[in-house]
Amino acid sequence: MPVNLSAPDPAQLQPVAGVRIGVAEAGVRKANRKDLTVLLLDDGASVGGVFTRNRFCAAPVQVCREHLDSGQAIRAIVVNTGNANAGTGEEGLRHARQTCEALAGLLQLQPEQVLPFSTGVIMEPLPVERIVAGLPAAIADADASHWARAAEGIMTTDTVPKAFSARARVGGADITITGISKGAGMIRPNMATMLGFLATDARIDQSLMKQLALELAEGSFNRVTIDGDTSTNDSFIVIATNQAGNAPITSLDGADGQALKAALLGVARQLAQAIVRDGEGATKFITVQIDGGRTAAECRQAAYAIAHSPLVKTAFFASDPNLGRILAAVGYAGIEDLDQTRIDLFLDDVHVVEGGGRRPSYREDDGQRVMKQAEITVRVKLGRGEASDTVWTCDLSHEYVSINADYRS
Template sequence: MAVGEYPFPSMHPVAGVKLTAVCAGIKRQNRRDVVLFELAEGSTVAGVFTKNAFCAAPVTLCKAHLAAAPIRYLVINSGNANACTGEQGLRDAKATCEAIAQQTGVKPEQVLPFSTGVIGEPLPVAKIIAAIPEALANATEQGWTDAGAGIMTTDTRPKGFSQQIEYQGKTITVNGIAKGAGMIKPNMATMLGYIATDAKIAQSLLQQLAREAADKSFNRITIDGDTSTNDSCILIATGQVDLPEVNKPEGELYEKLKDIIFAAYIHLAKSIVSDGEGATKFVTVAVNGGANRDECLDVAYAVAHSPLIKTALFASDPNWGRIVAAIGYAGVPDLDATKVRVHLNDVLIVENGGRATSYTEEQGQAVMKGEDIAIRIDLGRGNVAETVWTTDLSYEYVRINADYRS
């Protein structure tokens, strides 16, 4: 079940990126479940990762490899998270990197491994290694569509972004794919996301862009409030377009690149929310009038995570009392309830500490019957604003997660 229109786009090639997806039979036969990226020599790579203390073995290894050597390959498996697998999990992730290194002549540290799927199960590393020769042989610049499908788990549809910009007569491409539908409150990025451009961006600036873009996109989405053990988001710049390297956060080319990279991250983040497990509503929680960023986010997430609000959304029930209760327990110091205003879309429902005099149940019902709903909250205490995107909570979410391992 998915909401909204987020069709997988026609993907432009990104010079310097070849990729493919092949079948390894990790969880199911005849399903593409191993994805390989091959990057041109000289590419820069940056990443942000989960803050979960039980981070998966591939996350640990990715961090180490990013600090050790220029990255040439990425390998992703779906169907198994290789998380909470101890020293064996690290050995298995390293074995995957070593297999690619042996067949390509790069160092194992030049390979980044990623996994997504069931937590706590040993990685079927032999199946992955057996699939690597086929993946290396089949990688092409046209492999984005297969890769987008290959990283899926409970997703109902692949998620992609592809746009081009012009600068000084040169065409720059930015592509991205992501996966995620449940266990989504990233606290860094999404479950898995890969964004690539053929522009040339210095490593330190690329890392800054990766952090800033994730913070305004994947760090602003939640399906169920659960932060995965495997969340990873990678930003790649191959430098294949004949333009000067961008190494400072200033200038026309930097601004153009920042805008399109941010657009990619935000589009992919919203695509994940639209495909939330069992989702029937796409919900924007916009908080403004805050004194600072943290209190705006505290209120937004209190509303977005409330099971009472999420189930009311599923039922199309304008039970606005649940919204104000969540605002009230969000922990904003000395919040003056009489200054808080709440809208459902453009319908004012709360002001002056109670129900707006203009509000009718029919107005609220009309909004809640829609698929795309905005809960707009003005705290009336400052000029800071933040936005979080979420979903409702349906019977189908329970079914999907009850049956996840079957």
Template sequence: MAVNLQAPDPAALHAVAGVRIGVAEAGIRKAGRRDLTLLAFDPGTRVAGVFTRNRFCAAPVQVCREHLGEARCAEVRALVVNTGCANAGTGAQGLADARASCEAVARLMGVSARQVLPFSTGVILEPLPLQRLRDGLPRALADLREQAWADAAAAIMTTDTVPKAASERVLIDGVAVHVTGIAKGAGMIRPDMATMLGFIATDAAVAPALLAQLVREVADGSFNCVTVDGDTSTNDSLVVAATGACGLPEIADAASPQARALRAALLGVAQRLAQAIVRDGEGATKFITIEVQGARSVAEARRVGYAVAHSPLVKTAFFASDPNLGRILAAVGYAGVDDLDVDGVELFLDEVHVATRGGRHPDYREADGQRVMAKPEILVRIVLGRGEHAATLWTCDLSHDYVSINADYRS
């Protein structure tokens, strides 16, 4: 049950010149479900990516890193994405299968296998049904078209209940530049770089070093600010493709007005996708924004915010609309800020001032807290009173359905 989230309107998703998308049913996940997606790029398209820091990373993540090189940016002609099998925990055979999927795409498209990036999502510790993937590729290739972002958003879903896509159009030097992206994820979400899977494309031309910088900055300001359950996936991947087809000169200077405008558009799309993942969190009934202010550093603010966002006690209280708000203060207290002066901490729920100077605010009434917690969208604001830095995170509650969804995931 997604929180104030609807399927994207295909007409609102801008085509990105230089990108064509095809989807197919390959039988990797289940019959009657499209589970194979191919994104084909025009020659000269540059792709940069960031990936999971989970040491048990999936085979496709390892191959993507190889193909993008140390710069994490290269000329890429295609992305191949399957759902239903994560190809993680599959050893040497998994690596061979990931490489073979790139080779199969390359043969059909007449490009180098190193110009293809593979992505997988689904059950861990299961071998990739490579032949099914190969058999589905010609159908995905035959389906290639510019206006297929909504179809692709649906095809990459696993436990998601709503496809996730976002799009922006920005004028740069009088030229229309388009940014469109899709993502999937609803559980196993506490990205340490990006989300489960995220793909964003723009028709701007971007220098390799700047594109690699932008994808890191975009991930840090969006997908690295969300959590559903605190679990970092083996397959987390975010890539940004720049086709250069809009006709503008290449953007290379990070401080230029052109780079700032593109960065804002990329970040806007990424934040909408990241928040959609939280709104569609497995079993979620509440969308919660956590703002931590008055910290000595952004890292400190995030540490406090994640302590609150990850707490099962806090998350279950939100599910029950139970203003047992001492749980939030307890999470702040164990967040690892050793010299925290609790007398300087202030806690707010929306506009309700809950705690001050280490204790309950004299004007706080439990009925006010319950009124806020009954809402589908809630703001938690924590003021540490020890600095000028802040961070904003997004999370959801923890419900009975989360347990049921994950208990039944493979059945």
């Protein structure tokens, strides 16, 4: 069961003017499953994206990059689940392009105006003929209110769909933000098997979209990890339909740009954290906060060392306050001149380590009390400076092994 995460209420997901969504059953891998989703964008939308840094990236990632770089206005997005179209060579590229050509033909667009996405099993040929055959049904289903259906339609090993909405006041007008994400395993986005789509009706200049997507990813999806594996297919797309009444955003540095970014980041973080809460077999949601570093980068080094450690993660699963494992992870994080005598460690309100050693007043019963909670904050003070950063992760359970051992079955 996911950690304090439930399926979204479709009535709470706000339509975004200029976006219509259709979902169909194409039988990509299994019958009777929503596995094909299209997002149809009105003319005039601004679109930006960031993608996996895995050098063995999937065919749709390569095609998306090409199409975004082509200068053509993006008018449609197509997502299939059940097959990642990764590790498929030239054939995979042909299939990704064939998908774009088919959807473009149905919508009277150019293929470069379509972005393709795939998620699922790696190194199996994409059944492109099933996807092409399912496109008319997906288009016919398109409606502005179908965000919840889309969140379900892009799932793989997720146990619940992930979607959030927000309203904000930007540039003198009310704007709407709605997004969906998927992912539960093979998760350590390094951007740019997670996908995220975030849409707003705000007016944003196209020239800002790539940078906006990168900055949002850095503050959300690039701060989560489940198992430390960067997928071949990680993608995060930001859409601005330019249909709200706000003064156009032409800079992210001004007051309006900062307000917009903050509103978008709030939803992006909810989407990213939902992936961790639904981590394969997860029973704990863990915030790892590192304070007192010289730079934010070294704070992230220490945070990820803790968040990736199988020994730390299994201790949290067992509610075992074997907290020397956390100190060991900080020690091997790669901060060469780290002074262990300046380290403090907290579990929520419990001060465990002071000056590099066990605090005299610390009692293991207090540590165990915190570790039995469903949500836990690990806070480490490095005593080196004023920088800080935060990463979100989960525990590692027996169920994680079972899910991934049987994934292709």
